[in-house]
Amino acid sequence: MEWRCAGLGWPDGKPVLRWEGGRCSALAYGRDIGFRAVGERRCVGARGNPCPLRAVVPGPATQARCPECARLDRAFSVAADGVPDDPRTYRVYLAWFGAGLVKVGITAEQRGPVRLLEQGAVAFCWLGRGPLMAARRTEELLRAALGVPDRVPYARKRGVRGALPGWAERERELAGLHGRAVALDGWAEALERMPFDAVDHAGVFGLGAHGGPAADGVVRELVDGGAVAGRLVAAAGPDLQLAVADGSVLVVDTRVLVGWALVAAGAGAGVSVPVRAVEPAGGGAEQDGLF
Structure with a gap:
C-alpha cells in the first residue's frame, strides 16, 4: 500500500509522520522503521489546494512545490508579510540550538510551542505577546540589539546537536538574553513583555543530557526504489536520526520525503539512497523559514 508523505509533525509534543489525506503514523524511539520510495516526487500544492499539474519536483528540494504553487503559498504567508492584518495574537521567542546558537522569532500564540519543536529548538523561552x-517590529529590534539572527541553517543545528552543554548552561544563556531583551527601550507599545521561563526539549527529542547521538551522514534525497531502514534513536525539527545496519547514525531530513509515495520496507532493507556528510557546525548556507 502506497502512502504519500506530508512530512514530520509534532502534535502534542510527539513526532509523527503525516500522510496526504490527513493520516498520521506515530513514531517511537527505539523502534525500527523502514520505507521505500516509489515512482516520482510530486508537488503537494499550496494553501490546502492540490497542484493542478501534479508536477514532478526535484528530489533534493526542501519544499515539494512546483514554482507556481510555491509563489501562491508565499503570497499568502504570514512569514512573508502576506497577511499583515492577521487578527491572531503572536508571541516573540528566543530559540536555543546550541552554545551561542540562538535565534529570535515569532509564532501564533494558538500554536503554543509547536513551531519551536518544528525548528528543532533544544530549549526556548518566550519574550512577549x-x-x-507589533511582534514583527519587536522581533527586528531584538535581532539587531541582541546580535542574534532570525534564521539558523539546519546544517548548523545538526552540527552542534551531538554535543550540547547541560541544562544549567542552556538556561543561563537564555536567561541572560531574556533579561537584556525585556530591558530594552523601543518595544512596540502593544506588545506585552513575558516573564522568563525556559523550556527544555532534549527529552522530547530523544537526546541525552548533553545531546547526541552524533550523526555520520544526512539523507537529503530519495530516488525511485531507494530504501531507508533503521532504528529511530532521536528526532528534532524535521530530522529523524536512525541507527542503521552498518553501525552509523544517519539523519533523515523528512522535508525531502514530502511528495513521495512510500511503501513499507523491512529492517534489513538498509540504505540505498544518496547520503551526504554532516556539515561542520559553522558551515552551511541553507536557511529555514522565518517562523
Whole structure:
C-alpha cells in the first residue's frame, strides 16, 4: 500500500509522520522503521489546494512545490508579510540550538510551542505577546540589539546537536538574553513583555543530557526504489536520526520525503539512497523559514 508523505509533525509534543489525506503514523524511539520510495516526487500544492499539474519536483528540494504553487503559498504567508492584518495574537521567542546558537522569532500564540519543536529548538523561552505587526517590529529590534539572527541553517543545528552543554548552561544563556531583551527601550507599545521561563526539549527529542547521538551522514534525497531502514534513536525539527545496519547514525531530513509515495520496507532493507556528510557546525548556507 502506497502512502504519500506530508512530512514530520509534532502534535502534542510527539513526532509523527503525516500522510496526504490527513493520516498520521506515530513514531517511537527505539523502534525500527523502514520505507521505500516509489515512482516520482510530486508537488503537494499550496494553501490546502492540490497542484493542478501534479508536477514532478526535484528530489533534493526542501519544499515539494512546483514554482507556481510555491509563489501562491508565499503570497499568502504570514512569514512573508502576506497577511499583515492577521487578527491572531503572536508571541516573540528566543530559540536555543546550541552554545551561542540562538535565534529570535515569532509564532501564533494558538500554536503554543509547536513551531519551536518544528525548528528543532533544544530549549526556548518566550519574550512577549501581542498583535502580529507589533511582534514583527519587536522581533527586528531584538535581532539587531541582541546580535542574534532570525534564521539558523539546519546544517548548523545538526552540527552542534551531538554535543550540547547541560541544562544549567542552556538556561543561563537564555536567561541572560531574556533579561537584556525585556530591558530594552523601543518595544512596540502593544506588545506585552513575558516573564522568563525556559523550556527544555532534549527529552522530547530523544537526546541525552548533553545531546547526541552524533550523526555520520544526512539523507537529503530519495530516488525511485531507494530504501531507508533503521532504528529511530532521536528526532528534532524535521530530522529523524536512525541507527542503521552498518553501525552509523544517519539523519533523515523528512522535508525531502514530502511528495513521495512510500511503501513499507523491512529492517534489513538498509540504505540505498544518496547520503551526504554532516556539515561542520559553522558551515552551511541553507536557511529555514522565518517562523
